[in-house]
Amino acid sequence: MSERRRSAVALSSRAHAFSVEALIGTNKKRKLRDWEDKGLDLSMESLSPSGQLGEDEDPTPCLDLHPDSEQSTGSDTEVLAERTSCSFGSHSDLTSGGSGPQPPPPSSMEEIQVELQCADLWKRFHDIGTEMIITKAGRRMFPAMRVKITGLDPHQQYYIAMDIVPVDNKRYRYVYHSSKWMVAGNADSPVPPRVYIHPDSLASGDTWMRQVVSFDKLKLTNNELDDQGHIILHSMHKYQPRVHVIRKDFSSDLSPTKPVPAGDGVKTFSFPETVFTTVTAYQNQQITRLKIDRNPFAKGFRDSGRNRTGLEAIMETYAFWRPPVRTLTFEDFTTMQKQQGFSIYLN
DSSP, X not given: OHHHHHHHHSOOHHHHHTSHHHHHHHHHHHHHHHHHHTTOOOOTTTTSTTSSOOTTSOSOTTSOSOTTSTTOOSOHHHHHHHHXXXXXXXXXXXXXXXXXXXXXXXXXXXXXXXXXTTHHHHHHHHHHOOEEEOBSSOEEOSSXXXXXXXXXXXXXXXXXXXXXXXXSSEEEEEXXXXXXXEEEEEOOOOOOOOOEEOTTOSEEHHHHHTSOEEOTTOEEEOOXXXXXXXXXXXXXXXXXXXXXEEEGGGOTTOOTXXXXXXXXXXXXXXXXXXXXXXXXXXXOHHHHHHHHHHOGGGHHHHTTOSSSOHHHHHHHHTTTOOOOSSOOOHHHHHHHHHHHHHHHHHO
C-alpha cells in the first residue's frame, strides 16, 4: 500500500500535465489573458514577488479575478481603476484624456507693453523744452501721441484712453534773456478732470495690436466750461500725458469726465520725454522753428521764403507796415478831390 501511494504522488511529466493542479493553473492563465485584453499590461512574472510564479502562488494577489463573486462590489472598470492607480494614474486622469486641448489662459495685464512712436522727435523737443498751445476753441498737439501696443489678449476687449496730469503744483514763466523756464509761484486751482477715450474703443486686443494707436484728434483748451470733450489745462503749467489700457470688465466707471479707474484690469503708461508746458503763444523761438520745420500742417510757413524760416518771412512782410494816423472822413475825401482838380486846371 505504501509503494502504491508513493507512485501516485510521483507522477511523470506527461501525467502531471493532466493533473488537477495543472488544469487550475491553465484556467488562471486564461483569466489573466482576459484581463490583459481589457487594457491591463500584466504578466505572470510581474505578479510574483520573486519574478517567477510558483505552482502554489496566487497569480493575482492585488486583482479580483472573480468580479461576479460576493467579494466583488463594482464593475470591471472600477476595479481596474482602483487597483492599478499607481500604473495608470488617478481615475480623473483616465476619464479626462479625451476631453481635447484646453484653451490657453487669458493674457496677463503685466505682459502689456506700450512703445512711443516718433520718440526721437519727442526727445528733440524735450531737450529744448516742449511747449503746447492751448486756446478757447481747442488746439491739437504737435507732436501727437502715437503708440504701439503689444502683449494684449487677442480675444479680449479693451478700451484705450489718454489723460494729461500736472507734473507738479507749480506755475512757470519764461525768462527770455536766459531762455529758461523758471518757477513763478504755486499752481492754479485744479481743473475738471477729462479723459480722452480713443474713438476706436471698444476693440479686441488683436485689432489694437495690428495698428498704431494715434491720439492726433485730441485737443487742448483753457476753457473750463468746455463741452466739446477737449482736455482742459491751465496755461504756464507743466503736464504729463498718460496712456491707459483698460480691460472691458473694468470699464464700468470709465467716463470722459471722471478720473481713470484703478484696478487689476487697468494699466497706465507714461513717457518722460512727452512732458510739456502749456502756453497761449510760443515763448522759445527754437520751439517755433522746430514745429514749423516738422509739422506737416505748417507747409505754408516753410514756403513763404526760400532761405528764411516761415516766421521770419512773416515778420519781414509786416516790418514796414504802419497803421494810418487817423481815418478819412467824407469831408477829407471831398477836399482831396477839389485839390486834385485845381492842380489839373493849373497845369
